[in-house]
Amino acid sequence: MSNDPYTSYGYLAPGDVPTFELSPEFHRVAPYNSPVSDVERDRAERLLRENIVISLHDHPVQFPDDMRETPQYNRTGRQHTAFSGLMASGMTIVFDNMMDGTACVTGNAPWRWLDIVTDLGMRQADLAHQDDVVVIRTLSDIENAKRDGKVGLVFGLEAATPIENELDRLDVLFGLGLRQIGIAYSEANALGSGLSEKVDAGLTNFGRRAVRRMNQVGLAIDISHSSDRTGIDVCETSERPVLMTHAGARAIWDTSRMKSDDVLRAVAETGGVIGMSAAPHTTLSHEHPRHSILSVMDHFLYCVDLVGIDHVAFGPDTLYGDHVQLHSVFGHLLRVADLGGPTYEKVEYVDGLENPTENFTNIAEWLVQRGFSDDEIVAVLGANIVRALEGIWPS
Numbered sequence: 001m002s003n004d005p006y007t008s009y010g011y012l013a014p015g016d017v018p019t020f021e022l023s024p025e026f027h028r029v030a031p032y033n034s035p036v037s038d039v040e041r042d043r044a045e046r047l048l049r050e051n052i053v054i055s056l057h058d059h060p061v062q063f064p065d066d067m068r069e070t071p072q073y074n075r076t077g078r079q080h081t082a083f084s085g086l087m088a089s090g091m092t093i094v095f096d097n098m099m100d101g102t103a104c105v106t107g108n109a110p111w112r113w114l115d116i117v118t119d120l121g122m123r124q125a126d127l128a129h130q131d132d133v134v135v136i137r138t139l140s141d142i143e144n145a146k147r148d149g150k151v152g153l154v155f156g157l158e159a160a161t162p163i164e165n166e167l168d169r170l171d172v173l174f175g176l177g178l179r180q181i182g183i184a185y186s187e188a189n190a191l192g193s194g195l196s197e198k199v200d201a202g203l204t205n206f207g208r209r210a211v212r213r214m215n216q217v218g219l220a221i222d223i224s225h226s227s228d229r230t231g232i233d234v235c236e237t238s239e240r241p242v243l244m245t246h247a248g249a250r251a252i253w254d255t256s257r258m259k260s261d262d263v264l265r266a267v268a269e270t271g272g273v274i275g276m277s278a279a280p281h282t283t284l285s286h287e288h289p290r291h292s293i294l295s296v297m298d299h300f301l302y303c304v305d306l307v308g309i310d311h312v313a314f315g316p317d318t319l320y321g322d323h324v325q326l327h328s329v330f331g332h333l334l335r336v337a338d339l340g341g342p343t344y345e346k347v348e349y350v351d352g353l354e355n356p357t358e359n360f361t362n363i364a365e366w367l368v369q370r371g372f373s374d375d376e377i378v379a380v381l382g383a384n385i386v387r388a389l390e391g392i393w394p395s
Contacts, residue, residue, distance in 0.1 A: 028320070032293065032352040034365045044364035047377050048090040052146050054382035055094045056275030056315030057224070057246035058356045060086050060153065063321025067329050077122050082320045085357045086151040087132050090364075092382065093142055094356065095180055095245060095315065096153045098123060113162045113169070120155060120176050127153070135177055139393060142386065156180030156245075158225060160210060161189040167213050179393065180220040180243070183207065183230060192230035195256045203233035211237045218394040224277075224315075228263050235266035241388040242270045246277035246315035248299035249306070253284045255341035258299075261306060268307035273388045275315025276300045278353035280324045281344065290345045293352025293362055297370075300380075309376055313384050316359045324348055 036044070062080040064073050073079070079098075086094070098119050127133055134145055136152035145152035159182045163169035173181070183203070184194040191207035193200050203211070211234055214221050221238060222245045223231035235242050244267050250258035259274075267274055277283050278296045285298035296316075303312045319326070324347070352362045360381065367377045 028322075029349050029351075029354055032354075032358060032362050034352075034362055034369075036365045036369050040368045041365060044361070044368045047368075047374060047381065048360060048364050051378045052092045052142060052382040052386060053090055053360050054142075054313065054385045055091055055356065055359065056243065056273065056313055056385060057097065057277070057317050058094050058315070058359070059317070059319035060094050060096055060356050061320065063319055063326065065321075067322050067325035070326065070329055077118055078126075079119075079123065081123070081126060081133060082356070083130060083132055085320055085355070089151070089357045090360050091151055091356065092146045093136055093152045093154060093385075095156055096123075097156045097158045097180075097182075113164070116157065116162045116173075117176065120173075120178065123153075123155070124177060137177060137179060139386070139389060139395075142389075154179050156182075156220070156222065158182040158222070159185035159189060159194075160191050161185065163190075163210070165190050165206060167210060170210065170213050170219060171217055174217045174219055178219065180222055180245070181214065182222040182224060182245075183211075183226045183234060185225045192233065193227035194230075195225055195227050197227055200227040200229040202227070202229035203237065207233070208237050212239075214238075215240045218392060220389065220392045223263070223267070224275075228260050231259070231263045232266045235263075235270050235272075238270060240270070240392045241272040242267050243272050243388065244274045246275050246279070246317040248277055248283035248296070249302045252299050252302050253282075253286075253295075253341060255282070257282050264303060264307055268311040271311075271388060271391055273311055273313050273384050274303055274307070275313050276303070277315055277317045278350050278359075279317040280327060280347065280350055284342075284344050286342070289342075291347050291350050293350070293366060296350075296353060297366055309379055310384055310387075313380050313382070314359070314363055316353050316356070318350075318353060318355050318359060320355050320357075322349075323354075 060082050062082050064070055124135055127135055134150045134152050136142055136154045155178050183191050186194040186196040188194050188197050191210050192203040220243050222243050223234050224245050224247045248258045250260050276296050276299055281291055283296045283299050284291050285295045287298055288295040353359050
């Protein structure tokens with residue numbers, strides 16, 4: 001047997017790893033021109049500096065310059081965390097769903113159990129060899145990250161598909177550091193229907209048992225990619241707050257990726273939080289059909305009016321790389337083409353919410369300019385999420 005640490009464990013040898021340039025962490029595109037005064041900018045900076053800032057959903061890793069090489073890159077099992085990008089972001093905590101629905105580590109198909117376990121272990125092994133970015137498992141970890149000037153990652157999965165029909169795998173994932181999990185990623189699984197299914201069958205009996213186990217172990221539940229009926233069933237079954245980490249309002253942009261008023265209200269009624277997404281060509285609006293921060297904020301304002309500001313936050317769903325090209329590479333898995341809805345102008349990136357480094361600076365400045373109070377801004381930047389987690393995670 002080879003003594004090489006790569007080949008002995010079945011990984012590609014260093015010389016076999018695809019060679020490509022990783023995209024820069026900052027300024028892949030022109031910076032957003034935020035129309036704020038110096039006084040407004042100073043206030044936004046102060047609010048970011050003094051308070052806990054949480055992204056409910058982002059991918060804080062570097063992707064290949066050419067997104068077509070992402071499948072090869074993922075299969076090396078060694079994604080590059082964007083450490084300096086995170087430290088410049090103003091965020092305290094990022095909910096990191098790792099390689100999400102397109103996870104391909106050692107295999108050729110998504111959602112394999114061993115791939116997920118490998119990814120979870122490799123990412124944490126990487127983090128253990130530096131001091132700036134830490135893993136978050138408890139509420140006190142969040143407080144410590146803020147106090148110490150660190151950025152914390154909450155590891156999650158966008159779907160529970162890898163547990164197959166084994167409830168105990170939820171306990172295993174929790175034991176390995178996972179703290180948030182989705183029900184289904186667009187397509188149906190053993191737990192329930194995804195948002196791309198033509199027949200919305202809702203949560204299965206196994207799914208109901210899984211929700212109860214998630215409650216028991218302290219896994220935050222996400223219904224962002226679940227069908228409407230499944231999402232409502234989850235909210236009715238769960239005894240703890242439910243999260244919608246990255247979505248928007250169907251009343252603003254009528255696609256299956258957005259959520260109906262009934263689903264949005266159901267999340268709020270659990271004490272949960274709705275995170276505004278900014279993945280390209282999703283949270284569009286008729287007022288701003290060219291996707292930008294302004295489109296996303298139309299969804300934000302609608303949700304605030306519908307369920308109240310205490311139940312709204314941000315999960316921009318951004319990354320370091322060409323997100324538009326990523327959708328074309330993984331379109332068959334992401335079901336981007338199945339969303340339907342109104343016609344729109346395609347963009348090369350979402351102006352103002354293009355990567356995790358710029359997101360919350362631009363969000364805070366927009367909120368300040370629109371006249372939100374300090375308390376309201378603090379709530380949507382992170383306090384709402386902390387409150388929900390107090391009802392989900394073990395003390």
